[in-house]
Amino acid sequence: MDSxxxxxxxxxxxxxxxxxxxxxxxxxxxxxxxxxxxxxQDRVGPNRAGWGGLLQxxxxxxxxxxxxxxxxxxxxxxLFFVGPAIAMSAALMTSAVIPWGDKLHIxxxxxxxxxxxxxxxxxxxxxxxxIGVYGIMIGGWASNNKFSLMGAVRAAxxxxxxxxxxxxxxxxxxxxxxTLSLKEISVQQHGLHWNVFYQPLSFLIFLxxxxxxxxxxxxxxxxxxxxxxxxxxxxxxxxxxxxxLFAEYANMFISSTIISxxxxxxxxxxxMSWVVENWGVNLxxxxxxxxxFAKLCFFIFFFMWxxxxxxxxxxxxLMNLGWKILIPLSIANIIITGIINLRGEILTYFGF
Amino acid sequence: xxxIQNISLSGSKKQVSNKEMTFLERLYLIAIVKGLWxxxxxxxxxxxxxxxxxxxxxFSPVYRGRHMLKRDEQGRENCTACGxxxxxxxxxxxxxxxxxxxxxxKHLYREEKYAEIYEINMLRCIFxxxxxxxxxxxxxxxxxxKELVPAQYDREDFIFGKDKLVMPLEMAIANTxxxx
Numbered sequence: 001m002d003s004x005x006x007x008x009x010x011x012x013x014x015x016x017x018x019x020x021x022x023x024x025x026x027x028x029x030x031x032x033x034x035x036x037x038x039x040x041q042d043r044v045g046p047n048r049a050g051w052g053g054l055l056q057x058x059x060x061x062x063x064x065x066x067x068x069x070x071x072x073x074x075x076x077x078x079l080f081f082v083g084p085a086i087a088m089s090a091a092l093m094t095s096a097v098i099p100w101g102d103k104l105h106i107x108x109x110x111x112x113x114x115x116x117x118x119x120x121x122x123x124x125x126x127x128x129x130x131i132g133v134y135g136i137m138i139g140g141w142a143s144n145n146k147f148s149l150m151g152a153v154r155a156a157x158x159x160x161x162x163x164x165x166x167x168x169x170x171x172x173x174x175x176x177x178x179t180l181s182l183k184e185i186s187v188q189q190h191g192l193h194w195n196v197f198y199q200p201l202s203f204l205i206f207l208x209x210x211x212x213x214x215x216x217x218x219x220x221x222x223x224x225x226x227x228x229x230x231x232x233x234x235x236x237x238x239x240x241x242x243x244x245l246f247a248e249y250a251n252m253f254i255s256s257t258i259i260s261x262x263x264x265x266x267x268x269x270x271x272m273s274w275v276v277e278n279w280g281v282n283l284x285x286x287x288x289x290x291x292x293f294a295k296l297c298f299f300i301f302f303f304m305w306x307x308x309x310x311x312x313x314x315x316x317x318l319m320n321l322g323w324k325i326l327i328p329l330s331i332a333n334i335i336i337t338g339i340i341n342l343r344g345e346i347l348t349y350f351g352f
Numbered sequence: 353x354x355x356i357q358n359i360s361l362s363g364s365k366k367q368v369s370n371k372e373m374t375f376l377e378r379l380y381l382i383a384i385v386k387g388l389w390x391x392x393x394x395x396x397x398x399x400x401x402x403x404x405x406x407x408x409x410x411f412s413p414v415y416r417g418r419h420m421l422k423r424d425e426q427g428r429e430n431c432t433a434c435g436x437x438x439x440x441x442x443x444x445x446x447x448x449x450x451x452x453x454x455x456x457x458k459h460l461y462r463e464e465k466y467a468e469i470y471e472i473n474m475l476r477c478i479f480x481x482x483x484x485x486x487x488x489x490x491x492x493x494x495x496x497x498k499e500l501v502p503a504q505y506d507r508e509d510f511i512f513g514k515d516k517l518v519m520p521l522e523m524a525i526a527n528t529x530x531x532x
Contacts, residue, residue, distance in 0.1 A: 040391045044401045309387045 006109075015096070015115050022095050022250055027057040029249040029300055036304040064242040072235045076142035083139025084236065084243035090132040091250035097121035098257050099183045100292060101267045101285040113267075113285065114183060121182040122174070125258060126167060129213060132251065133159045136215075136222065139244065140232035151231025154315065155222030158212055161322040162219075166209035168330035172202045172337040173262065186266035190273065196263040201333045203263045205326055210255040212322070215248060217307040224312055256299035260292055267292040416481045416494035418501070419472055421517045423524040424462055425531055430491035433467035437483035437492055445476035446483060463489075470517060474501040474510045 031046065031053065038045030046053030074080055101113035118124060133156050140152020173195060177185050189195055196203045212219040223231030233244045260266060267288035276284035313321070339346065376382060402409050422430045433450035451468035453461045460466075479500070483492050504510055 036395075039395045039399070042394055042397060042400045044399050044403075047403070305388060305391060309391045310384060 010111055011115065014111075014113070018095050018098075018100070018115055019092065022092055022253060025253045025300075026091075026246055026249040027061070029252060030060065030245070031057050032300065033249075033304050033307075036301060037308055040305070040308040061242065064239050067238040069238040069240070070235075072144050074142055074144040074235075076144070079138050079142035080235075081240070083135050083142060084240045084247070085135075086138060087132060087135025087247040088243045088250070090128055090135060091247040091254065093128045093131075094125055094254040095257070097124050097182055098254075098261060099186050099266060101289045102187075103281065104285055105281045113289070117181060117183045120180050122170065122180040122185075126163070126170075129251075130159075130163060132213075132247070135244075135247065136232045139236065143232070143235035145235050147228045147230075148232050148234045151222045151228045151234070154228075155215055155232060158215075158219060158221060158318060158322075161319060162209045162212035162326070165205055165322060165326035165330050166213065168327060168334065169202045169205035169209065170262075172330065172333045173199050175334070175337050175341060182261055182266075186261055186268065189265040190268050192265070192270050194263060194265040194268075199263070199333075199337070201329065202337075203259075205330050205333070206263070207259065208321075208326060210259060211303070211306065212318075214251045214255050214303070216252065216303055218310040218313050219318060220312060221315055221318060252300060252303050253296070256296040256303065257292070259299050260295035264295050265291075411496065411498075415496055416479045416484075417497040418495055418499065419477075419483070419512075419517055420493050420495050420519050421467075421470060421514065422491055422493055423519045423521075425528050426459070426462075427521060427524045427528070428458075428460060428462040429466060429518060430462055430489045431467045431470065432463045432465045432489055432491070433470070434488065436486045436488060440482045440486035441477075442480060442482060443476045443478050445473045445478075447471050447473075467514070470514050472512050472517065474512055475507065 034056070035045040035053070046056040049055040049059045071077065071080065096115040097118060099112075099114040099117070104111045104113060136155045136159075137152045140148040140150075140155070143149070174180065176195070176198060177188055179185060179188075185195075211217075215222050222228075223233065228234070233241050236244060267285070269288060269291040272284060272288060275287060424430055433448050435448060435450075438444075438446040438448060447469075448467045448471065449469040450465055453464045453466055457466075479494065481494050484494050501510065
C-alpha cells in the first residue's frame with residue numbers, strides 16, 4: 001500500500017468518524033436539551049423510551065421520517081428543498097478543521113486527529129458558518145409565507161450583524177496567537193495557558209455571538225413562537241423540518257467545540273506532557289480527546305442552561321447590543337491587545 | 353397620620369424605585385450570573401414528578417370516586433327511591449322512577465318501595481358528594497374507585513343505570529362473609 005492510498009484511507013476514516021460523532025452528538029443534544037430543560041424546571045423529562053429516555057432521539061427521528069411531507073404551494077419548489085440541505089451541510093462541514101486531539105500512534109505511523117490542518121482554518125469556519133444563513137434565508141423565502149419570511153429576514157440580519165462582532169473579537173485573539181490554524185492555536189495553549197485567561201473580553205464577545213449565530217435563546221428571534229409561529233421552518237414538515245432542527249443542534253455542537261478549542265485549550269489538559277511521556281502517546285491523546293469532549297459538553301450544557309434562564313431579546317435590543325455595544329467593545333479589545341503586544345516598543349518610544 | 357399612599361394592609365407593599373442603573377447593573381452580567389445560579393439550584397433540587405404507572409399519588413381521605421348503590425348485609429338494595437339525592441344534586445344529574453315491591457321480591461329490596469330506574473348522568477355529575485350526604489337510607493355512596501368515568505363514543509353511554517351503579521352481588525356476599 002503506497003503512501004497516498006494510506007493517506008486517503010486514514011483521512012476517510014477520520015472524516016467518517018467525525019461525521020458520525022457530530023451526528024450522534026447532535027442527536028443526543030436533543031435528548032440532553034429536553035432532559036436539561038426538565039431538570040431546570042423541577043421535572044424529569046423523557047424517561048420512557050429506553051433507560052432514562054436514551055432511545056428518545058431514535059423515536060423522534062422515526063416519527064419525523066414517518067410524518068406526511070407537506071409542501072406549500074410555492075413557485076420555488078427547488079429552493080424549498082435546497083434550504084434544509086444547505087443548513088445541514090453548512091452545520092456539518094465546519095467540523096473538518098477541528099483538531100480533536102494531537103496525534104495517535106497506530107500501525108507504526110502517526111495519525112493526526114484532524115480531517116485537514118489548513119493554515120486558514122479559522123477563516124474556513126467563518127466562511128462556512130456564514131453559508132448557514134443561506135439555508136435559513138432560502139428556506140424562509142421559498143416557503144411563500146410571511147411568517148417564514150419574517151423569521152428568515154430576522155435570522156439573516158441577526159447573523160450578519162453578529163458575525164462582525166465575532167470576527168472582530170477573533171482578531172484580538174489572532175493578534176496574540178499569530179496563526180489561523182486551529183492546530184497551532186491548540187498547541188500554543190498547552191498546560192493551563194488557555195486563551196480565556198489572556199483574552200477574557202474576547203471570549204465573552206465570542207460567546208455572546210455564538211449564541212446569536214446558532215439562533216439560540218436569548219437570540220432566537222428567528223423562530224420565536226409567540227410572534228412568528230415557527231419562524232423560517234413554519235412551512236416545513238417531516239424530515240425537512242428535522243434537518244433544520246438537527247442543523248441547529250449540530251451548530252451548537254460545533255460552536256461549543258470552537259469555543260473549547262479557541263479559548264479553553266482544546267484537547268490540552270494540565271499535565272498532558274507528563275502523561276504523554278510516561279504513559280505513551282496514545283493514552284495521553286485519548287485522555288486529551290476526553291478532555292475536549294468534557295469541555296464541549298459543558299458548553300452544550302451552558303447553551304441549554306442559558307436558554308432556560310434568560311428570556312428572549314426584543315429585536316431593537318438585539319441590534320443595539322450587536323452594533324452599539326459588542327462591535328465597539330471588540331474594537332477596544334483589539335486596541336488594548338495591540339498596546340499590550342507592543343508595550344516594549346511603546347515604552348522605548350517614550351524613552352523608558 | 354400616614355397618607356393613604358403609604359398604608360399597606362397586606363404588609364407586602366413595595367416602593368417602586370426609578371433610580372438610574374449604575375454601569376455594573378447596566379451590563380446585566382451580574383444579573384445573568386444570579387439567574388444562572390437560581391436555575392442551577394433547581395437542576396439539583398428534588399423533582400416534583402410522580403412517575404405515574406409505577407408510582408401513584410396518595411389519595412386524600414375525603415376522595416370521592418364513582419357512585420355505588422349499596423346492598424345491605426342480606427344482599428337487598430337499600431334505596432327506596434325517595435328522591436332526596438336527586439333533590440340535593442346541584443348538577444341535576446340524578447333521576448329515578450319508583451316502583452312497588454312485589455311479595456316475591458323481598459329478598460331483592462329492603463323496603464316496600466324501590467327504584468325501578470336509577471340513572472346518574474356522569475357528564476353532569478360533579479362528584480360533590482351531596483347525594484351521599486342527603487341519603488337517609490345509607491343507599492348511595494361515592495367509592496374510592498380510581499376509575500371515574502371511562503371514555504365512550506356516545507353521550508347516552510355516559511348515563512349510568514342500575515346495571516353499573518348497584519353494588520355487585522359478589523361484593524355483597526363477600527361483605528356479609530366478612531361481617532360474620
